[in-house]
Amino acid sequence: MTPSTTVRSPLRLYGRDDELATLGNLLALSRRGEGGALVVAAPPGLGRTALLCAAAEAHRARGPVLWAMAASAERAVPYSGLGALLGVGPAGASPAAPPTGITPDALAGRLREFADGGPLLVCVDDAHAWDAASRAALAFVARRPGAGSGIAFLLSASDGTAFAGLPTLHLAPLGEVAASALLDRLTSGSEGLDPVVRAELLREAGGNPRLLAGLTGRLTPDQLAGRTPLPWPLPGGEAVLSAHAERLDDLPDRTRALLLLAAAAQEHEPEGAGADALLLMRTGTRAGLPRVFLDRALFDGTGTGGLLQRSGSRVHFAHPLAARAVLHHAPWARRRAAHELLATLLAEAGDRDGADDAPARDG
Structure with a gap:
């Protein structure tokens, strides 16, 4: 994790006027001495980091910015997130060792010291990738910034689940x-x-x-x-697809298997049509996935980490790039096996339909 109080000036943001206005309201609260918090939630590539940079640039002339960028490789190190955040103060103090067992009250006290009576902006990019202890302490303090604190918390995350209860701004793709x-x-x-x-x-x-x-x-x-x-x-999309695929590593094997089948099934359909839920049920059963799991994932909408959504008889990925990321992340042999299994079931279904439609013969 890299703590920093220096943030590069962002390029112009296109199609984000409403979002920038929302960030401006948060900064205005801080300047009036009030506390506030906002989570900017979006899949990779939609500009959540750019929005945090824009807010930091706007705030810098009025007060200090504490900035930390999370690294998923350090999620297993307790309090490493808070160490990144508190390791460098507004005056450029030397990095400190990661704190151990810091309480939310102690964290709030450290932040008030950094603020020194003025407005303070706390930015944590990719906050969902922090270790659990740091996330819990940060969420507790962000929910209760305290009257007159002047501390604004601006967090970015892949979705809003890691910081449930905090106001959340969901970014949509550009128009x-x-x-x-x-x-x-x-x-x-x-x-x-x-x-x-x-x-x-x-x-x-x-x-x-x-x-x-x-x-x-x-x-x-x-x-x-x-x-x-x-x-x-088209080349050039590898970095974004890899970032989308990172969350797959935390999912159970059976969930990743179903997501691969769903992504492969979509390639046999017109763009935007999704996949047939009953076909996925049959394919998943043939692949050895538990029926209870398939029922929950395909008909109750649970068990896939929010990546699959049901709409009538169809199943769609919550974000179009998620399907491409699943295919990009899977080894070629598994992708081929998924397509072969789908082709087999589609052929069997065609044979049954043909038999049903065939005219009866006498004798």
Whole structure:
């Protein structure tokens, strides 16, 4: 984890005027001497870090910023998160060893010392990746900043579950107008962007600004201008897909197996159609997954870490990039096996339908 009180000035944020206004309200509370907290929740690549940077930049002229970025590799080290946050004070003190057993009251006291009577902004990026002890202490203090504290807590997380009870701002993918404006910015130095290439980049990025930047940055001027064909699959999305896939490592094996089947099933369907729930039930059963687990995952909507959602007879991933991340994360042999199993069941279903439709023969 890297503590810091220096945050780079962010680039212009596209399509986030409402979100920036919400952050401005939080900072205004801090300047008036009131406490407040906000969790910015979004899948990787939608700009939660950029929003924290923007808030830190806006606050810096009025008071200190405590900044910590979590690292999932240190989740098993108790209080390592608080060590990152408190290791460097506003005046640039020397890093301290991670505190052990610090109470929420003690944490609140340290933060009041940093604030020194003025407004303080506490930013924790990827706070969901903190160790459990640090998350619990931070959440307790953020829920009770105290009247007159002037401390604002701004946390980013992959979703709102790690800090339930705190006000949460959920980021949606960029709309078409904002994504198109960002694409214009990203390609402003090129000779020209072919309309077909523009449409393909916007479709592939799905409103994810980090993904759009990654895809655009890997294309040559001739490819952007439409003079040479685009590679397939488009390169540049590996970092975002890997970040999406990180949360898969914490899921049980049977959940990851079902997610792979669901992602593979979607590839046999029109874009946005999801997967057939009954087909997934049959496929999961054939793959040896417990029936009780499949019932919960496919019909009750539980047991998949919030990644799968039921809509009528269809099952969809909560975020479009999650399905691609599942496929990207799975070894090739497992992906092939999932597709082969689905193909077998689809062929069997076709054979049954054909038998049912066949005319009866006499004698």
